Amino acid sequence: MAPLSSTNPSTTPAEPILYSFKTPDDLSKGLAEFVIKAQDDAITRRNKFTLATSGGSLPKMLSKYLVNRDDNRLRWDKWEIFFCDERLVPLDHEDSNYYLCDREFFSKVPELKRSQIHTIDEKLLDDAEELADAYEKDLVAAFAGKEAVRRPVFDLILLGMGPDGHTCSLFPGHELLAEQHRWVAPIKDSPKPPSNRITFTYPVLNHAHRAAFVLAGEGKQDLLARTLDHPEEGLPASRVRPAPPGDIYYFTDDAASAKAQYPKSEFKL
Numbered sequence: 001m002a003p004l005s006s007t008n009p010s011t012t013p014a015e016p017i018l019y020s021f022k023t024p025d026d027l028s029k030g031l032a033e034f035v036i037k038a039q040d041d042a043i044t045r046r047n048k049f050t051l052a053t054s055g056g057s058l059p060k061m062l063s064k065y066l067v068n069r070d071d072n073r074l075r076w077d078k079w080e081i082f083f084c085d086e087r088l089v090p091l092d093h094e095d096s097n098y099y100l101c102d103r104e105f106f107s108k109v110p111e112l113k114r115s116q117i118h119t120i121d122e123k124l125l126d127d128a129e130e131l132a133d134a135y136e137k138d139l140v141a142a143f144a145g146k147e148a149v150r151r152p153v154f155d156l157i158l159l160g161m162g163p164d165g166h167t168c169s170l171f172p173g174h175e176l177l178a179e180q181h182r183w184v185a186p187i188k189d190s191p192k193p194p195s196n197r198i199t200f201t202y203p204v205l206n207h208a209h210r211a212a213f214v215l216a217g218e219g220k221q222d223l224l225a226r227t228l229d230h231p232e233e234g235l236p237a238s239r240v241r242p243a244p245p246g247d248i249y250y251f252t253d254d255a256a257s258a259k260a261q262y263p264k265s266e267f268k269l
């Protein structure tokens, strides 16, 4: 695999790196190794690891080989977790991405404190604008360092991809695809229910150190081929191209990558 700490010296975003694993289980194993490497790099650099996660099928695949390890490689106390998008429902609602991630992942890691997980403010559920602004302020606070924060630079952003090519809550043809200022935006007309959500925007996604899509199963074949082989279509997912020195990865199983012509890279750390 390309070295995670490699710097891309040009101003053109790096080309996507596609890893295809034989089975979903192999994918989960590789993903866990990748996350641990990203964690280690981040801790070496800044003594903390900032991760943003999505909902959907991702949390389950992510947690499989990260929880219940006996090798002490995970430095949970250094993790700071955000959500790439969130639905405007209470945190104990089945539709909540936090709820899903907690069920599949966080609750299985007793070392992870609730204060390390940045959830939406439930008091603001009736006001999507205010809620998005409040979540953006959380980002500003978390990324404020010695230098003024111009963009939050996540160590790792983990993404899913919906059947229409959406990622986070950025949907094809939606005006939010053009958002250049807000880091977190409300969306009141999400075609995927529930309709009220907040989402990271491209200014956040495209400034990450590394972003990675995770997709498994035959159902993703056409979508992955469209995204990687036809970026000119401009699907929301293919617009995730972090600025240098950022990198973009695709973690798939062989079923999902079967139709993509895009070259696969050998996965090695």
Ligand SMILES: O=C(O)[C@H](O)[C@@H](O)[C@H](O)[C@H](O)COP(=O)(O)O
Binding pocket: 054, 055, 056, 057, 058, 085, 086, 087, 097, 159, 160, 161, 162, 163, 166, 167, 168, 169, 192
């Ligand atoms: O809140 C959401 O709706 C998700 O964050 C969403 O962006 C998800 O990642 C994709 O829809 C892929 O979902 P699957 O992994 O279930 O296909």
